[in-house]
Amino acid sequence: MANDYGVVFNGRRVVHPGAYDATDAQGTTVVSAGSANIPILVGTADSGESGKVLWYNNATQVRNELKGGDLVTGAELMFSPSPEGGGGASVVGILVVNPTVRATKTVGGLVLTALEYGEGGNRIQSKLENGTMAGTKKLTNFRWDNEQIEVLDNLGAILNIQYVGASAYASAAVTVTTGNATKLEIKVGADLATSVVDVSLDLTTERFATIEDIVKHLNSLSGYVATFVDYSRNFDLPSSKLDAIAALDIKTSKTLLAVKGDIEIQSTKFSKMVSVAVTGVIANFDFNYLVGGLKGATPASWSSKFDIIKGYFSDLLVVLSDSEAIHAEALAHIQQMETRQQKQMLFTGGAIGDTVAQTKQRASALNSSRAVLAYPGIFHKSVGNGKKVLPSYMTAAMIAGRVCGVDASEPITFDYFNLIGLEKELLAGSPDIDELLASGVCTLEKVQNGAIRLVQGITTYMGPNNPIFREISVRRGADKVSGKVRKSMEDTFVGKKGLRATASAVETRAIDELEQSIKDGDITAYRNIVVRFVGSIVYVDYEVAPVEPINFVLITSHFVPDVSISNVVEDQQ
Numbered sequence: 001m002a003n004d005y006g007v008v009f010n011g012r013r014v015v016h017p018g019a020y021d022a023t024d025a026q027g028t029t030v031v032s033a034g035s036a037n038i039p040i041l042v043g044t045a046d047s048g049e050s051g052k053v054l055w056y057n058n059a060t061q062v063r064n065e066l067k068g069g070d071l072v073t074g075a076e077l078m079f080s081p082s083p084e085g086g087g088g089a090s091v092v093g094i095l096v097v098n099p100t101v102r103a104t105k106t107v108g109g110l111v112l113t114a115l116e117y118g119e120g121g122n123r124i125q126s127k128l129e130n131g132t133m134a135g136t137k138k139l140t141n142f143r144w145d146n147e148q149i150e151v152l153d154n155l156g157a158i159l160n161i162q163y164v165g166a167s168a169y170a171s172a173a174v175t176v177t178t179g180n181a182t183k184l185e186i187k188v189g190a191d192l193a194t195s196v197v198d199v200s201l202d203l204t205t206e207r208f209a210t211i212e213d214i215v216k217h218l219n220s221l222s223g224y225v226a227t228f229v230d231y232s233r234n235f236d237l238p239s240s241k242l243d244a245i246a247a248l249d250i251k252t253s254k255t256l257l258a259v260k261g262d263i264e265i266q267s268t269k270f271s272k273m274v275s276v277a278v279t280g281v282i283a284n285f286d287f288n289y290l291v292g293g294l295k296g297a298t299p300a301s302w303s304s305k306f307d308i309i310k311g312y313f314s315d316l317l318v319v320l321s322d323s324e325a326i327h328a329e330a331l332a333h334i335q336q337m338e339t340r341q342q343k344q345m346l347f348t349g350g351a352i353g354d355t356v357a358q359t360k361q362r363a364s365a366l367n368s369s370r371a372v373l374a375y376p377g378i379f380h381k382s383v384g385n386g387k388k389v390l391p392s393y394m395t396a397a398m399i400a401g402r403v404c405g406v407d408a409s410e411p412i413t414f415d416y417f418n419l420i421g422l423e424k425e426l427l428a429g430s431p432d433i434d435e436l437l438a439s440g441v442c443t444l445e446k447v448q449n450g451a452i453r454l455v456q457g458i459t460t461y462m463g464p465n466n467p468i469f470r471e472i473s474v475r476r477g478a479d480k481v482s483g484k485v486r487k488s489m490e491d492t493f494v495g496k497k498g499l500r501a502t503a504s505a506v507e508t509r510a511i512d513e514l515e516q517s518i519k520d521g522d523i524t525a526y527r528n529i530v531v532r533f534v535g536s537i538v539y540v541d542y543e544v545a546p547v548e549p550i551n552f553v554l555i556t557s558h559f560v561p562d563v564s565i566s567n568v569v570e571d572q573q
Helices: 059-066 070-079 119-123 211-219 259-270 303-309 324-339 356-366 392-404 431-438 472-493 503-519 562-572
Strands: 007-009 012-014 039-043 053-056 092-096 102-107 110-117 124-130 137-143 148-155 157-163 169-177 180-189 196-202 224-228 245-249 254-257 274-278 285-289 316-319 345-349 371-375 442-446 452-454 523-534 537-546
Touching (some): 039 070, 039 392, 053 059, 059 070, 059 092, 070 092, 070 392, 102 119, 102 285, 110 119, 110 124, 119 124, 148 259, 169 254, 196 211, 259 274, 303 324, 316 392, 324 345, 324 356, 324 371, 345 392, 345 472, 356 371, 356 431, 371 392, 392 442, 472 503
Parallel strands (some): 039 092, 316 345, 345 371, 371 442
Antiparallel strands (some): 007 012, 053 092, 102 110, 110 274, 124 137, 124 285, 137 148, 157 224, 157 254, 169 180, 180 196, 523 537
16 A cells, blocks of 8 residues: 655655745736856767766867757857857756677786767777886877877886985885785895895785875985986876886996886876776787777657756756657656656757748747757858858757856747758748747747847747746746745755744745845746645745746827827927
8 A cells, every 4th residue: 555655745645855946927817919157068979988878168179079959049049149159058067879889809917998978989000119218108199180199208217216325235126916015015124135124015005005105104214315217297196006117236226117007097097098908928920900989879869868867957958869759768758857846948840941830830849838840950160161050949949058158047039040041931920920920939030130049939839828937038937936945945944944944934035036026027026825734744835926028019090180290299388
């Protein structure tokens, strides 16, 4: 038998303690005719690690890492949607849906793996040879398409050590057990036969865990001088990575080696092409190409990718796909996130060549106050010198970028965009535009001076005329206000003793947040705050008036005979 733990609120049973909010928009329905602006962009790319959300602060970062594909173009549109440049997102999360694979090569006891995901890694070749210093190695990486080259020399040279004490003889030994250095021992005396242990360092202890620890300790002792071969490279190398040595004469300065460990740590620190793991006996090899780097095919379903997003806080989801099946998966994700108190809005669009009728059908399939469908396709100077048409899901990315550039409750109606042209010539006043708007399509138009602007920032919601559900800015503004009240209540009261929370205290907390929302321009007024205590449950109800955009200015010019106006003027004088 199912238990009845928790409480039923907003049509579902809530078990997890916390504050929860719902939006009642019945009071704003026209009877007659929360947010941090953090988007996640989902699509395909030539490179970039798939299966996790990658965060970027500008379009250059995206292009450098992802190399090409829809996500690069979409990100550029989001960062810079307006004519002057900028005016868009300040940060964008990116999820690569195609399973990118890095190129690799196993040779000479090394596993070389390209840092770049995708096919670009197949253009890298690597070579291992003896280093300039005795006993060391030199790794050379070369990328043929851009002639990038990097050389990591003297790999393995870690620290210099010298005995400067009075004894005639001094030698160092490093013991390696099951692949890890466990002891550094120094003997001094008249000769090898008479020498005794002067220094013994247990490398398995925290005290001597790094090369820096060894150097500091030896320099603190009388009779020893220890220096880094290169401090920036070697100070944090684990001492367990030292190579085995036996009776190394240190009356003159000698270099202790850690070839395996240094190859791995220096490739991690300094290589911009490959990472290296040592898995066998190290042996020199000539240039070998890395192989197996793949862009990966675009999956037919993105449902598992949307599941990844659930681990991140974001309020906008931009889907770069024209697949209606994927749009449906994205909408299901949006709806699920709302039940988790992680409210998001979906921005997407259709394919190149979509007609007005096809676009209306797409909008009808979504029909959600949390889903925005953009139209038509666009020409942007960053792609094909402005001569290549971009599908309308790129239009959606651009609109979403502009939404990120303004406050949640700020309308983007009549905002202009940094475009060369539209796939379909929708001139201001076209009957097609009215038809699209009436069907819940976020539509661009060309005005008389050739500029391109958004006709109205609307969702695909097709229920009763209600600005909460119809207008992007009102929908997001409502989320912002209710989310702020919810978080404030949760932080202040949940988990506290009930006797410390009075109806008056809860009401005061609500008033504080609503007053701030008025100051922020997210609501115009509030009233009727009602607080009820029922056991461990506190019910808070209130009414607010959202800030609505000005969509229409209705002007009537009344023309009358000149003489009548003249008479009026004379009378007023």
